[in-house]
Amino acid sequence: MDITSQLTDIPLESNRPPAFVLEGTLRSHSTKNLAHHACHQIMKIRTGITLLVEKDRQQPLFSNMTAFIPAGLPHRSTPLGEAVYYKSIYLDEAMFRRNISDIVIFDMSDLGAALFDRISSLMAPQGADPEDLDGQCLKLLLKLMETEIHHRSHLARIPVPRNPANLRITAFIASRFQSKLTLSDFTNALHYSERHLSRVFKEDIGITIFEYLRLYRIFQASLKLLRKGASKTITEIALSCGYDSLSSFYKDFKEIFVMTPRAFSQKNGETHS
Structure with a gap:
């Protein structure tokens, strides 16, 4: 079924605070x-x-990146492999007025990440003191984001075909990668x-069939690297995802995830040899 065929409006309470936090585990x-x-929505993934x-596209988000999702944008978050632990800060549009119409995944500074982490689970409701610590942290975070949101991550995106014939191509890749x-x-x-x-x-979708195949293989490899209790080595994972050259696998993985497979595994999941 076409993922755009239906659209859900997520209702928010009329008396909600202008900024609030939701965090927890996402399993589906x-x-x-x-x-x-x-x-x-400002979103970070812990694990x-x-x-x-x-x-018309899909983008992976993991622990060293931040996502900005503008108000009113149709989207969905789907965990890859194991459940993910997330934290999101939600803001009134008036608090961050920027002409952004799609999801932006960007590299947040260490200071920005520390401020994001410091902001508590529920920020000041209407009428509370705007000068409390959470409010001050949020003000500084949004000030930093005015610049940092333009530091888009170099992570590749996974396009979604619109043409039914191309959906057959991507399905063929999924079955034969x-x-x-x-x-x-x-x-x-x-x-x-x-x-x-x-x-x-x-x-x-703007890329060739074999560029898409490369993306698909690398993301399948990333799932295997995150799988709990996995005993496969990085070489075995590369071979199981269609690579016959370990150097090509490392090159493609680093280009897409901006780190080596070993660093990715250590940062986000299990350790592999």
């Missing part, structure tokens, strides 16, 4: 359909990876010419 997608709410899904694939494999399975497949796929 946040909502079945894409959803939106009437305030901005694991979640996929932030929009109408462990194997060595050539363009002929796609044409034989989908009964289109190489030229047609390549053209319509890139026109739809």
Whole structure:
């Protein structure tokens, strides 16, 4: 089913404070359909990876990055693998007026991260003293974000096809990514010419079939690195995701996650040899 076919409005209490915090464990997608709410959201993940899904793209979020989700934007959060622990600060639009229309994943400074962590589970309600410690931390955090939100993470995004034919291509990749694939494999399975497949796929989502395949393989590898109790080595994980060259796997992984597989595993999950 097309993820954009339905849209859920998340209601918020009329007497809610202008800024408040929600945190906890997310074990499945946040909502079945894409959803939106009437305030901005600043989100950080403590452990694991979640996929932030929009109408035409998906972006992974994990512990060293911050996501800004503007008010009114249809989206969904889907954990990859194990459950994730998250913390979000919700803000009235008036508190952070920026012309941002999509999810921004950016690199927050150490000071910004410390301020984010310090803000307590429920900030001052209407009429409370705006000069309390949480209020001051939030003011400074938003001031930092005016600049830091432009430091977008170099993490690659996972596009979502709109064309039904391209959905068949991505489904084929999902079922065969462990194997060595050539363009002929796609044409034989989908009964289109190489030229047609390549053209319509890139026109739809902006990257080639094999660039998408690379993204898919790396994200599958990231799930294996996070899996609790996993006994596979990094080499075994690379081979199980369709790589026959360990150096290519390391190069692609570092380009997408901006760290080595070992560093990623140590930071977010289990330790692998």
